[in-house]
Amino acid sequence: MSKASQIVNALLESDEPQDVNIEPDVSPESFIAHHADELDRETREGKLTPHSAQTTHYFYHRTLTYKDGRTPIQVRRNGQTKTWKTRPGEFRIPVKYGFREYFYITDKDAADWSVQPLPSKPKPEKIKKPKPVVNPSSLMPK
Numbered sequence: 001m002s003k004a005s006q007i008v009n010a011l012l013e014s015d016e017p018q019d020v021n022i023e024p025d026v027s028p029e030s031f032i033a034h035h036a037d038e039l040d041r042e043t044r045e046g047k048l049t050p051h052s053a054q055t056t057h058y059f060y061h062r063t064l065t066y067k068d069g070r071t072p073i074q075v076r077r078n079g080q081t082k083t084w085k086t087r088p089g090e091f092r093i094p095v096k097y098g099f100r101e102y103f104y105i106t107d108k109d110a111a112d113w114s115v116q117p118l119p120s121k122p123k124p125e126k127i128k129k130p131k132p133v134v135n136p137s138s139l140m141p142k
Contacts, residue, residue, distance in 0.1 A: 046116030048105070053081050053091045056115040059105060063112065065121070072118045078102060 042049055048059065061073040079094040093105045105113055 044116075046114035046118070048110040048113045048115055050083065050089060050091050050107070052115045053093055053105075053110075054083075058115075058117075059093075059095060060114045060116070060118045061112060062114055062118065070121045070123060072114075072120075073097065074117075075105075 039051075043052070046060075048056075057077045059075050059077075061075075064073045065071055066073060075095040075097045077093060078096040082092040082094075084090055090107045092107075094102065095105055096102050
């Protein structure tokens with residue numbers, strides 16, 4: 001038996017440390033199912049999370065639109081997502097917008113961005129101007 005397997009067996013045989021707070025009524029299956037449901041909900045909503053920040057290439061702004069007033073602003077990834085071991089919830093994504101604009105999406109402004117394409121707003125209706133009413137008798141020569 002190798003030294004590593006002896007250590008693993010010794011750890012498995014020992015009792016759990018006293019400083020670990022595990023709720024006795026939570027089964028691992030229900031915990032995993034709850035966590036998976038939460039990830040699915042975040043994906044459906046297009047929420048920008050640290051996990052989606054690693055894998056997504058295009059981001060859509062929730063409130064700002066292009067000049068047409070309908071299409072949400074879209075930016076694309078321009079490099080690798082920066083994360084920190086000491087601050088696991090924080091991230092910084094370099095993105096490019098347009099021809100020359102570059103900026104970062106951070107965890108602080110992640111709520112303003114979506115990873116799912118947002119639907120375009122409906123086209124505003126044209127305002128119909130009433131045609132002026134011309135009296136035909138005024139056009140007749142006297």
